[in-house]
Amino acid sequence: MNTANNPATIQFIGEHLLPGNIGYILTIVSLVASLVATFAFAKAFFTNEIKEQGPWQRLANIAFVIESVCVFACFGVLFYVISNHLFEYKYAYMHSDKNLPFEYLLSCFWEGQEGSFLLWSFWHCVLGLILIKTSKKWKQESFGTLMVLSFTQFCLATMVVGLYFFDIKVGSSPFILLRNEMNWPILSRPDYLQLLKDGTGLNTLLQNYWMVIHPPILFLGFASTAIPFGFAVAGLLKKDHKWVTPVLPWATFSAGILGLGIMMGAAWAYESLTFGGYWAWDPVENASLVPWLTLVAAIHTNLIYRKTGGSLKTTYLFYGISFLLIIYSTFLTRSGILGDTSVHAFTDLGMNGQLLSFLLVFVIPFFLLFIVRFPALKEPNKEEAIDSREFWMLVGSLVLFLSAMVIITITSVPVYNKLFDQKVAPPEDPAYTHNQVQVFVAIIIGFLTAVGQYLSYKGGGKKGGFWKAIRFPVYIAIVLSVLTIIFIGIQYDEKTVSFQVNLYIALVASIFAVVANMHYWLVILKGKMKSAGASIGHIGFGMVLMGILISSSNKKVLSWNTTGINVIQKSPDAKNPAGNPMENITLFEGIKTEMDRDKKTGNFNYSVTYLRDTVDELDKKFFELKFVNKTGGMAKDSFYLYPDVLKNNKGMEGFSANPSSKHYWNKDIFVYVTSFQDHSKEDTIQFKLHQLKAGDSLFYSNGYVKLEKAIINPNANRPAGSNEVYLQMTVHSKEGLVYNAMPGIKINGQEMSMVQDTVRAQNLILSFNGVVDQAKGILNVGLKESSTLTNLITLKVYEFPFINILWMGIIIMTIGFGMSSYARIKQLKSA
Amino acid sequence: MKKSHIILLVLIAVAIVVLISYTGDLSSYETVGSAKQKPGKFLNLIVKMDKSVPVEYNPVKDPNLLKFGVQDSLGGRIMVVYHNTMPTDMEKSERLVLKGKVQGDVFECSSIVMKCPSKYKDNPEANKEQPVTINN
Incomplete structure (x- = not known):
């Protein structure tokens, strides 16, 4: 004070x-x-x-x-x-x-x-x-x-x-x-x-409207993990495990809402942030994902315990750790400890000690209690059959759990730095370190999600029954996988070949998961809604995996800067740490720019024109961009996008950009303005006059201008009695581009008017200011170079194919969790 | 030993191997001086803008080329080349975390993290010093 x-x-x-x-x-x-x-x-x-x-x-x-x-x-x-x-x-x-x-x-x-x-x-x-x-x-x-x-x-x-x-x-x-x-x-x-x-x-x-809805849903997800945790603590205290039944609707509800909340954050990042994606393995994102993984693992071991009496210890541990990880993530995001590694943590309020106490006051008693009670958590000393559902569910749960542990350990590097006074920094490509590991998790979980429900508890179904039931979805999945690989594929080849192969396997696994669970629901459960929660949740999960794999690995930069040849020469080679991020294209107001050259045909797939900009009452500056989609050589359709920039507040200079997307059924075109220059101010630069003959050239800052020849009266429709003289000129830029310009003079009786010509892409204005020496053919040419000629923006454009599969998958998965939760409530009431 | 125990042990072993191999990918924070000793090595620099060197950025010619000078807390200076657009409010940021490699006598930068007085939230400490503009 x-x-x-x-x-x-x-x-x-x-x-x-x-x-x-x-x-x-x-x-x-x-x-x-x-x-x-x-x-x-x-x-x-x-x-x-x-x-x-x-x-x-x-x-x-x-x-x-x-x-x-x-x-x-x-x-x-x-x-x-x-x-x-x-x-x-x-x-x-x-x-x-x-x-x-x-x-x-x-x-x-x-x-x-x-x-x-x-x-x-x-x-x-x-x-x-x-x-x-x-x-x-x-x-x-x-x-x-x-x-x-x-x-x-x-x-x-x-x-x-x-x-x-x-x-x-x-x-x-x-x-x-x-x-x-x-x-x-x-x-x-x-x-x-x-x-x-x-x-x-x-x-x-x-x-952003996502920020109105995402935090309440996410915090409901956070809050709801406390209920299963409470049940587990009560169970440990009383050595009474009956809670595994009433906890189920709470746990499924919690997993559904937490998953939804996390992915709403991803949707916000996709729509409002400009890292060009929905997931960046940022510590804040990881910290909320990890409890979801352990919670899903806990629900599965809980089911195992109810059916077979096994996996009791893991059920306690997983429910316990899910809530503890929520508090840990609170500690990470609010204590300021993430500092350099995350862009969206809360500000440090100087409450680190209190936050740490909040964490320890739950972690220490829980683990003490768990260890003390460990011998009392009796499980049948019987080997699980290798063809039983519980065996593979347990494997899946353990994989989810360990995947969560790997993610949280990597995320905790800043904590390690703080504890041991180290200065370890994240690796060169932090996203790839996660991706190359988690792709295996996706493969295993994908396949297990597909086959899990076809196995029966305690194993020993009819001989050949498993194959008979799953045969049909396997065939369908093979056909769909082949089609997907041929027509969409995995274009991502920046890393190792084996990583690309893994992505393919994961894609097949996710397709199999979707198909097998659809088949299970529609054919084996005969489409009944009552017990469909698990199947529908699994379909959604498979779609999420599929959507992530297809959209991320086929994400394409459309705005590769190919306008200037020289730019490409300057582009860094493979040894450059910057890679090749020439992802920004420059647009001049009113000038159509071609984009996304097709490697085979050499034609451009899109053209984009920056038409104008407006500022709304909240000081948001909208850019109107017209896109023409010419994929396949035809001008198929045109559409308008309105990315905007908003002046930063909070004492910060500069602007923050908001992307805009065109949604096709099979892809999104994702656009945002990376910088802009507003040159609508008065232009005060004067013309400089040069005396030239045909064939002469003169230099300007970015190349030279050549006077080709003078053309007299090229326009047949001119008013009678008037004369026109135009100069045919070419502008050669350093980048090797050539532009034409035609300044001229119109003479109509006593009136003379000058027709200037501008080369906007080079910020040049040319004028023809009359004849100096008719005999020698020396002409007076005016040249004005102006940086204030035109408004310009730099733009990034990405294409995300099939991202809708991801969003639909989230919705379906959430519905699946909701149905399971509802079905469990019904069971409790009728029990 | 139960099969599930064996699988658990195998998975834990895999997780440990993954984490150990991860430590090999980790990089370090360096000063300008120590970074110059390790040309070609990927590392992180914590620096601020060197105001004595003009920032070169012309989106008309090349929107993907930015050159600027930086200075670390020990006074070491180096030029930075960044093949991307200029981040908004870069000049205002108090501190930059640059990732990249020293190549020749420039730092080839692959990403810039800006530490502004208020990147995401207000920093209460910074605000305590901030004078209020009186507009009456």
Whole structure:
């Protein structure tokens, strides 16, 4: 806190202190209530006396409801502060401004750490209330779960409480006043609110509709992993494993929502960021993917345990570690430890110690408990049959788990650096290090997803029954794979041959997964919806794999800069670390530029014209680009794209670009502006006059201009009695390109007018200024070189083939998880 | 020993091998001086823009060529060649993390990570010092 401004002595004008005070009280009440709920649920959980249980249960429920009401109200108050632009609050000042459209006010809410902690807490409350309401049959298990959930809520409440305990700041409140945090001199003036015209606004990159919806879904996914974790902890404490049944709808729901939330983030990255893709193996992305992998593994081992009694230990471990990885990812993204390695982590709020405690307070007790209980987790000492479903499900789960461990270990390099004071940097191609490993995971999981349901639990189906059932989908998959490989293939050949082969195998595996699960659902389950969740989820998963493999490995740069021959010569060779990223094409306003030369025919597949630009009321600058698709030699269709740039806020100079895409059924054309130069200002440069004869040339900065010959009256339709003289000139640029120009003079009686000609691509204007010496043929030619001739942009254009398979796969997979969850709820009710 | 245990051990072994081979791919952070000692080796430089050298970038001639000078905290200077467009607000960034190799007397850069005072979020520390513009 700052002592320079003494709030006690100054009467500030126009402040709204009431919402903040209410907010403070609400956070403190929720902190206390969650602690009471933890204690009361623990009492209800551990007591063996039915008589005692009732009162504790009532107290616990009341405390949980009070806590939830406080969190909801807190949510409302903070939204009130933001939407009413109460800039006396630091959170509103830092994360919003008055120009934001209403929907983005929600994005402001979760731009900062405090708001996103509240969001997380909000979902815990919702889920907890549902659990309280629905767990009549599984009371014991739910008490333990709610105990863990309430304790998690307590920890989250400490993150936003913003109190000092013996000089140690605990949490960071969203309701702190700007004048208490900042040392700005004006904040000590009583009328500072009149001077503080507007907030610093929402980061331009987050002003995207995905950012309204992605964080709530992702945090619901985060929050929902706490329920299976709670069940597992309760199970360990009581050595009672009946929870594996009621946990299933929660776990499938959680995996569905978490997967959806992650991929919505990918969709945001694809639509709004400009790294040209949807996944970059960024630490922040990895940190949310990894718990999803372990959660999916946990659901599968859970099914094994229910059917066969095996895989109990892995079920406990996987559910436990999924939630712990969520907290670990919270630690990574919010502590600032990722620093140099991630572009989108939260700002360090100076709460590293608290975040680390939050992590350890769950990790240490869980593993201690797990180790203590390990001998008590009895599994049948029987060998799994090699032709049994559970054997291969276990293999798949272990592969998912270890894949998750590899990803998180690599992602944790910054932590290792911090712990051991090392300075290890990521490898040259960090995405490839992941891809070359994970392609094997895709292959194994793809094939297992395909065959899994055709095997029966405990093995020993009818002899030859497996092959009989799966024969048909195998044939179909072979045919489809061959067709896909012939017509689409895997164009990506920048790495080793074996990597390309692996990509092909993974593609075949993913096709097999889709076909086999469709067949299983439609033929073996006869298309029944009741038990179709698994099949549909697996179809979606197969499509996700397929979509990733096809779209990423066939991603094509359309904007290879082929306009200047010389540019290619300068292009770096294979030894250059920059590779060959000549991916930007320059467009001049109004000039059609050809793009994407076909290797076989030498024709260009697309042409693009930068028509104009406009600025909307939010200062977004839209570029209107006209594309003509000439693939196959014919001018097939033309379309318009409107990529935009938005001036950066938050004290940053420059612009952030928003891509725009044309969606075909089988591909996306993905475009964004990498830089632009606005030259609509007044041009003050003068013409320079040169005396030339036919055949003479004169130099300009980027080449030379040659006067070929003078042409008299080339235009037959000129007005009677007038004369025209044109100069046929050629402009030769350094890059070896030749442009024609025809400046001229029109004489109509006493009137003489000059016709200038411009070569926009070279920023040249030529004029014919009359004859100097008729006998010798010396002419006066004006030349103006101007950098302010025309607006220009540089553009990147990518083609993503079949990316829709990925997005459809996500939707179908989420539906599959939802159906499974619904079917499990039905089972619980009828059991 | 159960089959599943054998598979588990094999998978763990594979994971460990993968991680060990990963350590071989890791690179390092260097100063300009130490980077010049290792020409051709892929490495990371943490530098800031050298304002005494003009930035060369002309998208009319070649949108994929950017040249600029940098300076590290020890005062070592080097020219950087980057075959891509100029990142927006590069000149404003406090710190650049460059990936690439020293080739000859220039640093051939393959990627630039900018550390702005507020790349993604406000840095509260930076904002504490920031004067407010009074517009009354």
